[in-house]
Amino acid sequence: MSDVIVVGAGVVGAACAYYAARAGLDVTVIDRGPVAGGTTGSGEGNVLVSDKEPGPELELAVLSNRLWRELAGLGGFEFEPKGGLVVAETEEVRRQLTELAVKQDVEHTPVDGPALRDYEPHLAGGFAGGVFYPQDAQVQPMLAAATLLRRGADSFGHGTLRLRLGVRVTGFIRSGERVTGVRTSHGDVLGDAVVNAAGTWGGEVAALAGVELPILPRRGFILVTEPLREPLIRHKVYTAAYVTNVASDSAGLETSAVVEGTPAGTVLIGASRERVGFDRTTSVPVLARLAEQAVALFPALREVRAIRSYCGFRPYCPDHLPVIGADPRLPGLYHACGHEGAGIGLAPVTGHLLAQVLTGQRPDLDLHPFRPDRFAKEAS
Amino acid sequence: MTHDRVTYDLVVVGGGPAGVAGALTAALAGLRVALVDTGTRLGGQYFRHAAEPKPAPGLARFLRQGRALAARADVLLGHQVWNVSREPDGGLTVHCLTRRPAGERAVELRARRLLIATGAHDRPLPFPGWDLPGVLTAGGAQALLKGGGVLAGRRVVVSGTGPFLLPAAAGLAAAGARVLGVYEANGGLGLARHPLLALGKAGEAAGYTATLARHRVPYLTRRAVIAAHGEREVEAVTLARLDRDWNVLSSRVVACDTVAVGYGFVPQIELGTQLGCRTRADVDGSPVIDVDAAQRTSVPGVWAAGEPAGVGGWRLAELEGRIAGRAIAADHRADHRADQRADHHTGHPADPPPVFARRRERWRAFGAALQRAYPVKPGWQGWLRDDTLVCRCEEVPLARVREAQAMGATDARAVKLLARPGMGWCQGRICGYAVSCLAGEPPQEPRRPVAQPVTLGALASLTHPQTPATPQDPGDDPAH
Ligand SMILES: Cc1cc2nc3c(=O)[nH]c(=O)nc-3n(C[C@H](O)[C@H](O)[C@H](O)COP(=O)(O)OP(=O)(O)OC[C@H]3O[C@@H](n4cnc5c(N)ncnc54)[C@H](O)[C@@H]3O)c2cc1C
Ligand SMILES: Cc1cc2nc3c(=O)[nH]c(=O)nc-3n(C[C@H](O)[C@H](O)[C@H](O)COP(=O)(O)OP(=O)(O)OC[C@H]3O[C@@H](n4cnc5c(N)ncnc54)[C@H](O)[C@@H]3O)c2cc1C
Numbered sequence: 001m002s003d004v005i006v007v008g009a010g011v012v013g014a015a016c017a018y019y020a021a022r023a024g025l026d027v028t029v030i031d032r033g034p035v036a037g038g039t040t041g042s043g044e045g046n047v048l049v050s051d052k053e054p055g056p057e058l059e060l061a062v063l064s065n066r067l068w069r070e071l072a073g074l075g076g077f078e079f080e081p082k083g084g085l086v087v088a089e090t091e092e093v094r095r096q097l098t099e100l101a102v103k104q105d106v107e108h109t110p111v112d113g114p115a116l117r118d119y120e121p122h123l124a125g126g127f128a129g130g131v132f133y134p135q136d137a138q139v140q141p142m143l144a145a146a147t148l149l150r151r152g153a154d155s156f157g158h159g160t161l162r163l164r165l166g167v168r169v170t171g172f173i174r175s176g177e178r179v180t181g182v183r184t185s186h187g188d189v190l191g192d193a194v195v196n197a198a199g200t201w202g203g204e205v206a207a208l209a210g211v212e213l214p215i216l217p218r219r220g221f222i223l224v225t226e227p228l229r230e231p232l233i234r235h236k237v238y239t240a241a242y243v244t245n246v247a248s249d250s251a252g253l254e255t256s257a258v259v260e261g262t263p264a265g266t267v268l269i270g271a272s273r274e275r276v277g278f279d280r281t282t283s284v285p286v287l288a289r290l291a292e293q294a295v296a297l298f299p300a301l302r303e304v305r306a307i308r309s310y311c312g313f314r315p316y317c318p319d320h321l322p323v324i325g326a327d328p329r330l331p332g333l334y335h336a337c338g339h340e341g342a343g344i345g346l347a348p349v350t351g352h353l354l355a356q357v358l359t360g361q362r363p364d365l366d367l368h369p370f371r372p373d374r375f376a377k378e379a380s
Numbered sequence: 381m382t383h384d385r386v387t388y389d390l391v392v393v394g395g396g397p398a399g400v401a402g403a404l405t406a407a408l409a410g411l412r413v414a415l416v417d418t419g420t421r422l423g424g425q426y427f428r429h430a431a432e433p434k435p436a437p438g439l440a441r442f443l444r445q446g447r448a449l450a451a452r453a454d455v456l457l458g459h460q461v462w463n464v465s466r467e468p469d470g471g472l473t474v475h476c477l478t479r480r481p482a483g484e485r486a487v488e489l490r491a492r493r494l495l496i497a498t499g500a501h502d503r504p505l506p507f508p509g510w511d512l513p514g515v516l517t518a519g520g521a522q523a524l525l526k527g528g529g530v531l532a533g534r535r536v537v538v539s540g541t542g543p544f545l546l547p548a549a550a551g552l553a554a555a556g557a558r559v560l561g562v563y564e565a566n567g568g569l570g571l572a573r574h575p576l577l578a579l580g581k582a583g584e585a586a587g588y589t590a591t592l593a594r595h596r597v598p599y600l601t602r603r604a605v606i607a608a609h610g611e612r613e614v615e616a617v618t619l620a621r622l623d624r625d626w627n628v629l630s631s632r633v634v635a636c637d638t639v640a641v642g643y644g645f646v647p648q649i650e651l652g653t654q655l656g657c658r659t660r661a662d663v664d665g666s667p668v669i670d671v672d673a674a675q676r677t678s679v680p681g682v683w684a685a686g687e688p689a690g691v692g693g694w695r696l697a698e699l700e701g702r703i704a705g706r707a708i709a710a711d712h713r714a715d716h717r718a719d720q721r722a723d724h725h726t727g728h729p730a731d732p733p734p735v736f737a738r739r740r741e742r743w744r745a746f747g748a749a750l751q752r753a754y755p756v757k758p759g760w761q762g763w764l765r766d767d768t769l770v771c772r773c774e775e776v777p778l779a780r781v782r783e784a785q786a787m788g789a790t791d792a793r794a795v796k797l798l799a800r801p802g803m804g805w806c807q808g809r810i811c812g813y814a815v816s817c818l819a820g821e822p823p824q825e826p827r828r829p830v831a832q833p834v835t836l837g838a839l840a841s842l843t844h845p846q847t848p849a850t851p852q853d854p855g856d857d858p859a860h
Contacts, residue, residue, distance in 0.1 A: 009788065035788030041797045142797040146787040165790045226805060226833060264774070264800070269836075282654060282829035284465050284475060284842060291839035302837035303483070308807055309829045 002028040002162070004358060005182055005191035007169050007205055008337070009033075010040035011344050013197030014145040015351030016336050018152035020195075021161045023355045027152065028189060029161065030182065032168035035149060036142040039199050039343065042312025044222055044270050045141045046236060046258060047345040049106045050084045050133035056369035057321060057342070058104060060349045063365065065135050067348035074151050077143035078263055084136030084236040085111070085119050087127045087297070093240045094128040101131045108133050122232050122300050136236050138260065141344045148351075164189070169198075172209045172333075179209065179332030193358060195334045200315035202323070202337030206372075211329050214375050215338045217278055217313035220271035223290050223306045227265030236260045237297055257293040259301075267301065269294045273341070278313055316340040317375070324350055324370040325357055334358070335372045388414045388454075389712050391474045391491035393461050393651060396424015397442060397694045398686025398701035399497030404449045405705025406495075411712050413453035414489055416476055418460045418832075422446040423526075424499050424686075425519060426694040430528035437587075438694065459487060462832040464494060464651050472655075472681065475842075477834055486838040492715075493681045493708055496652050496669065497701060500645035500687035505540075505760050506778075506814050508607040508768045510641070514614030518548040518642030525551045532556030537617055537634065539563040539605040540642040542754040546588040546599075548640055553595035560636055562592070563603040563619060565626055565643075566754050606631065606763040608639055626759025643756050646813060647687045650828040655679050659825045662690050663751040667825040673731050674707035675700055683708060692747025699740050703732040761818065770818065771811040773804025781818055792819040805833070 004020050006013045009031035017027045031037070047068050052058035072079035088094035101108040109132040116123050116130060153161040164186070171183035172194065181190035196213075198205040206213035241256040257269045272286045287309055295302050315338050317323060322339040334357070336350045349365075356363045392403040395417030403415040415422075423429050427442045449455060459476040467473055467490075474489040502517035504510065516524070518540060524531060534557045538549040545562050553559045592599060606628060607618040617639055620631040644664060652669040653659065658678035659667040668691075669677055669684040677684050685704040686697035710730030732740070764770075766779040776799050784798035792815050795801065801815050802808025807828055808815070816823040 034790040034794030036797055037791070037794050041794070142794075146784075146789075146798055150787055163788055165788055223830075223836075223839075224803075225836070264803075281656070282463060282465065284463055284473070287830070288839050288842035291836040292843045295836050295840045302840075303835055305833035305835050306830055306839060307805060307833045308803070310827075311829075 002026045002189070002191040004028070004193045004195060005030060005189055006195045006197050007031075007182065008038070008197035008199060009035045009145065009149065009163065009165065010038045010197065010199050011036065011141050011145040011148075011347040012199065012336050012339060012350055013195070014148040014152070015347040016195050016197050016354050017161050017351070018148040019348075019351035019355035020358055021152040023359045025355075025358060027161045028164060028191060029149065030164045030167050030169055030184060030189065032166065032185075034165055035163075036145045038201070039312045039314065040141050040145055042222075042310050043141050043344050044258070044268055045139045045344055047137040047139055048084060048133075048236070048342070049104070049135050050086055050108075050131070052104070053100075054103045054105070056366075058106070059365055060322075060346050061342070062106060062135075063352075064346050064349035065137065067352055068137065068139060068345075071144070071148070071348055072139075074147055076147035076150070078138070078140040079144075080138040080263070081134075082136070082138060082235050082260075083132060083134040084238070085116070085130055085132050086238060086240055087116060087123070087130035088240045089127060091128045094130065097131050097240050101133075106133065107135055120234060120237055122298050123237070124297060124299050132235075138236065138262070139344060144344075169205060169208065177331055179330060193332050193334055195336055195354065197336045199337055199339075199343065200313045202315060202335065206335070209330055209333055211327055211333065211372070212376065213323060213335065213338070213372060214318055215315050215323075216275070218316045218340065219274045219276050219279065219311060219313055220341070221283065221286050221290065221309055221311045222268060222270030223287060223294070224308045224310075225267040225269070225301070226305045226307050228261070228267065228304065229265075231261050231265075232300055233259060233261040233267060233298060239293070239297070257290050257297075259294045259297050267294070267304065271341070273314075280311060282309065282311070314340045315343070319374075322346065322350065322370055323372045324353060325367040325372065327372045329373055386412065387471060387490040387492060388412050389491075390414075390493045390495060390708055391416065391472070391489050392495040392497055393417075393464075393474065394424065394497030394499055394686065395419065395422040395455070395457070396497060396499050396686060397427060397698035398499075399424070399495065400442065400445050400449055401698045401701030402495045402497060402683070402685050402705040402708070403453055404445050405702050406708050406712075407449060407452040409705075409709035409712070411709060414456060414491075415449065415453060416456045416459045416461055416474065416489070418458070420457055422449075422455070422457070425523070428523055428526040430526065456487075460832045461651060462830055462834050464654055466655065477832065477838055484835045484838050486834070486841050488842070493683070493711065494651075494655075495701075495704055495708065496649070496677075496682065496684040496688050497686045497697075498648040498651060498688055499697075500647045500691055501809055502642050503644045503646045503813050504641055504810060505643045505756065506768055506770050506811065507605065507760070507763045508765055509609055509614070509617075511769050511772045512608050512610050512614050513612070514610070514637055515608055515639045515641065518545055518640045521638075521640040522548045522551055525555050531638065534558070534638045535560060535636040536638040536640060537561060537563065537605055537619070537636045538640045539565070539603075541565045541756065542642065542644055542750065545642060546592065548642070549597060550588040550591035552640070553597055554591055557638070559592075559595065559597045560634065561598045561600060563605060564599065564601045565604040565622055565757070567601055567624070605639055605641065609633070613637065614639055620763075622759060624757070626757040627762055628759070644751070644754065645687060645691045646809065646823075647689075647691060649684075649688045650826045650831045652677060652679075652682070652684060652688060653825050653827065654829060654831070655682055657682060657684070661822060663748045664755060665822040666691075667823060673737065675704035676707060690744065690747060691751070692743050696740065696743035696747060699736060699743065703736055703740065706730055706732065756817075758817070770814055771801030771804065773806055773810070774800040774802075776801040778818075781815070785819070789819070791821055792816045792824060795819050
């Protein structure tokens, strides 16, 4: 019998388990596959504050950014506090960007056109300027998830963490009105609380418990190049169009590539956003668009080869906010899913806030915007 | 970027025995055919040859087929296919890259039908020192020889499993290398006893055996190279006697400067998996494209022949190519008739004539017998040390694979995500099999949306509006 069962061993489930164990709870993490085998294994690892509109998600992002920096002290995974450079094609966009940065109220430096090359010597000419965000960072999400699970398993006080991989949750066990565990492909597992950290499949897991959660897939492709001999790109670099794409409601294809170098020497270019269900078929036009945008930012990439590409499915909710907290419709059930394209960045804050809720503390941030029953109410 | 102004009735990827036979059969039936191959000459693995080819079994006939094909079809050499996609109108786009003095260029071919004849690549196993210069795959050594490369004077050890070590060793010996021995990790008797061998393979095998005898090359079973040593390149190898599971019984060190290793083949099926073709596990567990009696895959308009449909030697590959070519021609005729009558046709595959079907059964049985007689046994994992590189591209040692497993990587994909084997240049073609074994699972079908490296510039050029090329820019026609 555990205090908490976490369904999902992606980066969000790993963070929930880590913070819960650290808070003294006995945790069992269950995943039908390996660690980080879901969307976490096909994400990019941006930990961004720059791309968030002022509001509840930005608050999550700022706190999460601080927590990632603490977690990086654990070692075991790459964390690069490299900063992000958002560039504007026109003077008008540059002005909007700068205004946004002021409203965001996060650390930033406006950069005028000529000064862009001080940040990125290989950047194409002709940009009107941009904004530099020193807090933007990069994390290797798969190793980060595995490390959080491993370190959560180191005993903190009374807390322990057990990992059950290759075990599929098939239903919920109830006692009266409360959830008291899950049914799995490998027998029942009992626990006082169940955390749904099933990412893109969070809606399915919620349905097993008889509650509705509208989480849908938003496909993204990433291009990876051969390793470069000399680092070409210092920061995360993207054009202002990215910010509008992230918040867009369009189902059609949107690409605005974030381009960056990695410690392995490769350049990551991603990602596109499309709502096409769980279709894995490679779209050459999407890859071509990503390549075109990367070359427009850094012309020297023209002769660099893409050696692979992968795709994944971001878990998104209609209002583009995650679901975090207790489900008032079913005592004992908690959710931590639906983070769309920011689940890696927002994993620590999600785990931290949820651990506070699970241990009866007042969470550091107001969870009202992320409440699980907000969609039902909107519908009625 | 080039848009060829035609839509081919058939595009064949691969210019080995399977692809050439398929393309020629279809071209002779009147189809508009293009054949694409990365190489600078037709041939594939077995018929790869120098500008001035030396005589070899079947080669003269293959070269005749190649000439006949060039007269009837567009043969695009030096073209590497990195993706095949289905278009909304139902047609296929074959995305190629070709090197021009001006740099790499993207070429797109439109096709109504596709024949996947991409062959297989060598399956090496890691061992300490396999990353030293001087360690080659058996196929790599053979390619070097057939392409006219020099290995004369080198002291070579050939090791691995399977009968194809023999031609590689015979070729090396005939080219003037000093072959110290062929070390077969399995028992080796299985196949010779197999009655199917007598059907045709025997002729070739006898020839190789005679060559090896003439050069006094010993052929020893239950032995393998389990380590290579040297400062900058191979100076010596450890040769071991093995039990039936390939655990080491005893070993000794032998001086040499070249090692050719091969533990079977991995069929190249990624163009098929890109299109969603159903796969099946071959006798040795390798995923291969599942085909029907007419070599048709589960995806309409797509056929596969040769090694991607299962390994069985060049004769099987050629026969499957012919069967596929006939079926493709029949499909074309059926479409044509349907057009004329403006009604729907149901697309029944043209079944091969019984004599072809029977011959194919025999060769497939031979291929299956090979795979059963020369399996990879688990003992090789014991040859590795903690610091032995499993993935050479990303320099991932065994210890890191084991660590990833301890951290919750319960399958090969998760091992790759946590420890990076297979993320480099070769996309896991070299280490993928070994990583699957280490992860304790059968090899999975490849996910390689970008089958071959492509420059971002060439890729970006594909965003431009899809206007068909006009006759004013004939220089853009890839066929000429
Ligand atoms: C192309 C792309 C790029 C991205 N880039 C970024 C980025 O730069 N920065 C960023 O912050 N985010 C990014 N994201 C988003 C990010 O990857 C996700 O938000 C995040 O990984 C979600 O993590 P998770 O733990 O919630 O879900 P997952 O990692 O999907 O984990 C859910 C787990 O639940 C398991 N599961 C599901 N159902 C069951 C069941 N019934 N029983 C047992 N287990 C079950 C699954 O096996 C899975 O392992 C990107 C996403 C994509 C697709
Ligand atoms: C060392 C060695 C010795 C052998 N000895 C014998 C023997 O004695 N007898 C025997 O029967 N068999 C032998 N074989 C096996 C024989 O080589 C194969 O059975 C035969 O070549 C298979 O023919 P194929 O047409 O299927 O493929 P291949 O001959 O391999 O041809 C495939 C072609 O596809 C091309 N190609 C692949 N991918 C792409 C792409 N993405 N874009 C463009 N082009 C592409 C390749 O360049 C290649 O030319 C040997 C193999 C090896 C390695």
